[in-house]
Amino acid sequence: MGAAHRLLESIRKGERVDLGNNHYYALTLSGASGRVMVRDWMEGRFKDLVSNIEAWFSDLAIVARDGKGQAHDPKFMAVCGALVRELKDLPAPTAATLWKTAIQRLPIPQPIMAQALARFRTDLVDKDQPPFNHARMGLIKAYFIRLNQGGNTTMTAYLNPDHPSPAYHCGRLLAILANLQRAALGDVGAGVVQRYYAAASQTPGLIIGRLVSNARNHLGKLEGGLAYWYENQIADVMGRLGDGAPRILDLNGQGLFALGYYQQLAALREGKKTNETTQGETK
Template identity: 55%
Template structure:
């Protein structure tokens, strides 16, 4: 995985040199060449509602251990937050003042390499100038945590390279110089002999899924148990400092531009050879583009597979996909899943995913729209935030690799389907699709999207029977408050033998009532009940397993949808007949 991240960083020309990192800056403090305040400029797309600012690709950057080396309170160089650089925001604590003074100190030190920096240092000493800057930031509704840099006349120091050599010397001074006795090892990522980095840079971009705002460590060893063979800290996974910064740059770029958040996890992915957005099946599957329709992934996968098989897209044949599911925990990056495979296999598996999830629409007259991945995850709980991260990563693996769905997903979906039925809520197509897909991928069970009168499972037909008995009751007693479903569904779906016989006997009274008003309809119901009882067999099952309860729910739903479609068609035919009568 790490070597592929290094390959990604190289192909995309990311800044991987230690001591540098891309940073997004919101504000620019513009000074004259003599240090007078000219303006405070908002960077980025100012017309955009959530303007993040402008990204500078090569900013000086210190890691956390460098920021606190020797017990000194330090700031970053050239780019830092508004509260540090210009003391913007409430509070006057000693730590913030110490960082502010250190920011100025760095400018004064670096002026040996870039004399213009003295102008900025003097300006930041001026309390009146700082007050004017603070007022302008307040009028612009800036936040203290927004990053700010400065321009002196026509020069923006962060875009210059004149301070690079000084910056390298400064960082080496924080590290106390090179250790000539340091043990050289083979780098796990490059295979070259190197002095392994003692600690690795932290990954930013996971704060909203459990990570730390300052970053989380992907590779770290901080316990006594990790000191075997005299290997301390990250020497247990030897990587050069350059390799560590390269994988950090790749992961942060992927998290910023190619990630999809679902509840407590983020999914990032990329391809060996970059693709156009419209060919990125994972992005379409996850709903990364708002312009995509729900069926776009399925349709695009079909088109791309046809193109591959016809030889029209040879560049896709050898392409590979890579996908990571990440979250944060206690300052560490949690790699919940890692997948890789061919693009052709990916397209086949995404097609299979939608085929397995396909289910008849609740109206019974068409198939429901293919659900987006987020809808599938959200179908497992009342709120999508309640879905555990491990379940999300398992479902994503199922979609991408064609593996079986976890039993826990079936149990949660079944629980939500049961709740929908008992509260007479509209059926959630994704929940029913999960039941169907889980049964198919477990093997041994054949499931169609719509009603299958020839299905071999008695549990499936028990669900069908309950649907017909409920319809019979509604026809006979349209104003009943507590119907068959509300009273008996939970018991019937678990122990059908104890419940269905009693409901069938009660149904005779409903049939008698309907027969007195509409003999033909009563005969139709009798025939339907007899057919289903015949499909169940000689004995109604006593108890149902989790899989059989899922079959019961699907039989109930598909029978309801089938009957609803028939009723709609009958109503339409009746209306048409009445319209043509003279």
């Protein structure tokens, strides 16, 4: 994104007047039964192309899984690969659609977001697959930014405690409860996320209350200060749910749930590192 930003600024400032009036032409090809198929043709002003590429990377920006700054800008094929288990499984029309979305700054189709979300849920319970694919989470975030004309200022790269969606906060709550379980019991194999994520992300009103009630057992196993901290975290998020967790979440709600879960977990991991550093400095 940095290179695109610098190039765009140089055009805006008149430093690259040679590029200001240039046009681009893009032909999208793919193979089909031993033949070459034309998937798409695009053309436009070069300045718009650079601006759209800058917006693409900005919309994909997401906090790193360890909470330590933003993840690196993903390559285009990494974004494509985030939709499937193996890149060879990606249909050519899907790649062409994503390419056009990036080049022309178009909304991300909901079926593509749904595909990314399905892979996220699948990998979450598969120990052989890393569930927190940065390109995948960035793509889900970008979907919501481009969902409404003019963008979505509530969808940020990092955790947004003031996000207006209850679905987002339900995801946050599950991340906190999962961390609480780990703090109290250690590695228990199939934990609260592996057992309840699918149900909680679709019918949080039926699951979240039960998980919060069960959290009292975990709080009792922690030392006073840590138990108090987790109680405050849970209470804060519960307070943002208003009348309670939604009974059912639609596809968009499930996407916000996933982002809330991921960004909250990244924030907890960063907080843990900060606390460990502070304790080390005071010893």
